Amino acid sequence: MDKNRKIEESIEHAIDLLEQPTALTEEDVRSMVEDEECFRACRDLMEGCRVLMADIPSYNPDVDREWIRFQKKHQTAWRRRRLVWGAALGVAAMLIVLVWFSWSLLSHNKVSEPVTVFLADNHPQRVTLQTGDGKLLALDNADKTVLSAVGAQLQDKELDYKTNASEVKEVKMHTLTTPRGTDFKIVLSDGTEVWLNAESRLEYPATFVGNERIVSLRGEAYFKVAKDEKHPFIVQTDDMKTRVLGTEFNVRNYLVTDSHVTLIQGRVEVCNKKGGDYVRMSPGEDAHLQPDGAFALSEVDIDGYIYWKEGYFYFDNITLLDIMQSLGRWYNVTIKFENQSAMNYRMHFLTDRKAGLEHAIVLLNRMKKVNITLEDGTLIVR
């Protein structure tokens, strides 16, 4: 009851602030940033109004006219354009964007405030399946008969399409989404096993038909592909494709800068989605997609890429920033660095995911390089 009252007050405050955001005082801004409910209310209302605007024709820009204007402005430039020139600009642009990112972080933290490197998500955290007709099912309380009607069998933390594969005639795309803190296993209709890591999404047909077996991934997954040389298995992410015949490998693509394919055994080929050639990989190799579309191949300790599916965090010579972001993703906590130089510390670290966040903090603190505390659901690194 008391909590509801508090939330209501925060929302009232948000409505006060939104009346004239151009006239806010320093105190107003601080009160908004510090009160999460109030912040969310402001943001939701602002976002809602953008959606509202899109529905009102008089606010909508004339996209056709803008496109023509844009094209005219650049007509001469289109012709003059050189690939080499574009490449040089590309590099410069990457630098500029990096500078922007750090600028916006810094400008936000003038008074040596900590840098937030990961934000907790307040939405309910559930594994969901979107079926071909657009229906969204939460798998923690899904009706098994509904699932079997679309060709899937649910057991504990596993969804199986193989058993019923022959019964389903119509091809429907399914999308399985995992929240933070939960991984999930799927057996596809061809028998391929996929371990989907936390906060990831896999789109696949309930039954494979045609010459290729194609799935799309965002996030991280480990694939054990059923051998079928006549039907290559292809994993697509936003920016790359991995083609295999039958093998085990890990694909990670949480961030655009962090697209990896790691081959455990067998043979795979990777290519970028901009029409590059396929690059063949050998077992034990990691391919990291570079901004120019090439792949940096390196020999890696494959343990780091497969331990997660056994329920462990395993980091070998990984920066504390990466480690903390992984912890944040799994335990759904916000991460702040007060000691910003600590982001670059490299550490070796292994812990059981089930042992909990507190246990991981104890282990990290034991190394005596940083002091990590959990305060109000936020991990602070000092």
Add this chain to the structure above:
Amino acid sequence: MRGNMHAEDNISIEKLFRANYASLYFYAFQMINESETSRDIVSDAFEYVWKNYNKLDAATAKSYLYVYIRTKCIDHIRHLQVHEQYAQFCLSMTQEGIEENFCEPEERILRLRKAIRSLTPRTRHILEECYVRKKKYQEVADELEISISAVRKHIMKALQTMREEFAKKE
């Protein structure tokens, strides 16, 4: 093969432009509240991405567009010397999107749209008057001949409807 490259680019930048122009424009317009400048900033953002397009795929390009526009809008606000506090407000309102992956919120937008469309015409009108036309609550109340607290109730109702839609899972 290289000869074809920019013809293909031309098509894909057009696709990117048409698919994202309106939402980017609303994103800018909400911050600077001025149509002409917003359109210029969005157009500049596409120019920037277009120059580098052979280095970017669609998803990356989209997040660059948002980063570019956000930065330019904040610059513009600071330039006008309106209020540093307003710049801070815009920064924090747009902060979460910057850190997250930009494709994921599509689901969120769909839900928002559903919520907004389910509101009564009156509630929608009040939202528009207050937050798009930026009228004071008192003004809106006077125009509709209702009380300020009734105006606020409509806003509260809109927020509640959005939240209910976010919470729905099926």
